[in-house]
Amino acid sequence: MRLYRWFSLIKGYFVIEARGRCERALNAAKARNIRVWDAVKTGSDTVVFRTDLSGFKKLRQLSLPVEITASERRGLPFFLEKHRKRVGFLIGTALFFALIAFCSSFVWDINIYGLETISESELSAALAKEGVEIGAPLSKINKPYAELAMHIACPKIKWIQIETVGTTVNVYLKESTAPPETALKEDEITDVVAAKDGVIILAVPHCGIPCVKAGQTVQKGDLLIAGRYMSYQNEELNVHAYGRVMAKTVNVIETQVPLKEEVLEKTGEVMRKNSIRIFSWEIRFYSDTEEIPFKSYLCEKEKKQLELFGIKLPVFLYSTAFYETAPQTVEISEEIALLRAENVANKLQFSQFGGIIVNDIETSYKISNGVLYYECYLYCTEDIAKLVPADMERPLKEHDFWS
Amino acid sequence: MNKDRFSKNFFTKAFEIREDVADCSIPRTELIGNTELTVSGVQGIVEYGSERIRLNTGKLPITVVGRDMIIKSYNTEELCINGFIERLEFAL
Incomplete structure (x- = not known):
């Protein structure tokens, strides 16, 4: 309804006062397809309503037992007619629209979507080099060229789209995910050793000979899958050993929070x-x-x-x-210190042991010399296999597996 | 009951069709809270006052009783009344 009022104001309308049998005036308007709105009864035989320009003309031509007068004229056509002789007003209006048109030819705002690791300032600087910045003329922006240039400027960008919507530039991008770094090449002779202490649950060698069994306790650095071994024919075989070795491990997260801090x-x-x-x-x-x-x-x-x-x-x-x-030195209560320590431990657990199955958690804390020491033991099941270059000095023997 | 009336009644009941769909001469009223009433199929306004509006809708004349009522819009399709509507009367 509000939008309709705006249209009415642009088109212009009359405020009509009908005296006499006002119902007849309204019915006659309806019968002749004249749009009538906001009809208010102001007196015993008076109705004030609104109708458009053509409606008023049609109503005046009807021979009704009603006295119809236009009490007001409202809207843009009447406003312009009233001010048509005022040169300053016309020049001001023309200047206003010219200014709007001029300002609309520049970039007012830039929205960037899809940033992950690239900083906004870095990307904005790169965009500015290609002419995409606030205040730049929209006509000078060469979108396909700018997109290509952005790929060169920021190699992390996998896909980028620059679009202009009115005076706003929207930049959509997707960052590429770097492939995992492999320190060892696939043709290199390797062994698999334990990355940490644990009790073996399962060893699945994809290549190489397993040197551990389920239930065996291993220490960090112990050989799990051998890449150098003797075959049945007593030939030395050298392979790129790899595989998965699942083990039960215990990981400890330690944090400390001082009970007095300077803020x-x-x-x-x-x-x-x-x-x-x-x-x-x-x-x-x-x-x-x-x-x-x-x-x-x-x-x-x-x-x-x-x-x-x-x-x-x-x-x-x-x-x-x-x-x-x-x-200022502020004292922290034991509860708050413990909460802070737990928060830090949780963050560390998430960042360091995010993809690991945690079977059980044990926590403990103690306060000593005004510091709260917090320990969290995580009983986990994880893959402890770690690829290392094969020890070429290691003497080969017929392994239990073969015997 | 004439034949047409009988067939309309039969079909509206048998197929669970709304009466205003089957019979165009029946007015359709839509009341939003007690402040806005829209009536379609109005043939004319019989009486217009801020406290009482009588509408000619053919078979089912409607009287709207309330306070500070105004006709928000009136055209060939529908009539919209705004104000505090207290009751609707259907004079058969």
Whole structure:
């Protein structure tokens, strides 16, 4: 309904006052397909309603026992007619539209989607080199060329698409996933050794001879799958041994949290440096030579882009606040220290043992000399196979497996 | 009951078709809360006041009683009333 009102304002409409048998006026309007809206009874025999330009003409031509008068004329056509002799207004309107058209030929905003490891500033700098930056003329952006150039500038980019929507440039990209690094070549003679201590559950050699059995305890560096061995015919065979060796292991995560910590607290003194950027022109409201009067301070940067009716404008407000800080010693309770330690341990567990099956977890902590020491034992099942170059000095023997 | 009426009744009941679909002369009213009423199939306004609006809808004249009622839109298809609607009366 609100949208319809806007259309009515653009097309123009009359506010009609009908005196007499107003129902007849409304029925006659309906019978002649005249659009009528917002009909309000204002008196015992008066109705005020709205109709468009053609509707008013048709109504006046009807011979009805109703007195019809146009009390108001509203909308763009009447507004323009009223101001048609005002040269300044017309020039101002023309200038306004010319300015809008001129400003619309530049990039107002850039949205980047799909960033993972590449930083936004790095990509923005690379885009700016190819002419894709805020304030750049839209007509100068050569999208296919810029896309190719971005592939060369950022080899991590697997796929990139640059599209322009109005004055906004949208950059969609997908970063490539680097293949896992293999330190050893496939034709190199290798052994598989234990990456850590554990109890073997299962050894699955894809190539080479297994040297361990289920239930056997191994230590870090013990040979698990041999790449050099004697065949039945007592010939020395050298292969690129590899495989999976699942074992029960115990991993320990240790963290410590001091019960007293020194934090920087704001004293209340603050200094601000503000600036405005319109397209690529920056207006600074501070002197470059102005120094920060605090010895210790905290810097908070804020960037705000102005919007008008949800449309992002190429106007950025930058505000950098420098807060003076002073060191203060704060005591941490045992519960909070324990929570912090658990959080750190959880993060470490996720980062170091993310893909490992954890069968059981045991935790313990102690407080000593004002520090909380936290230990977390993870009882895991994991692949402990580690490829190493084969020890060529190792004497070969007929292995149990063959006997 | 004439033949046409009988056949309409029979089909609407047998096939569970809404009456306004089978019989175009029946007005269709849509009430949103108690503030907006839309009536299609209005043949004319008989009486218009801010507290009482009577509509000629052929077989089933409708009287809308309420407060501060205005006709929001009125065209060949439907009539929309806004205001505080207190009750609807169907004069048979």
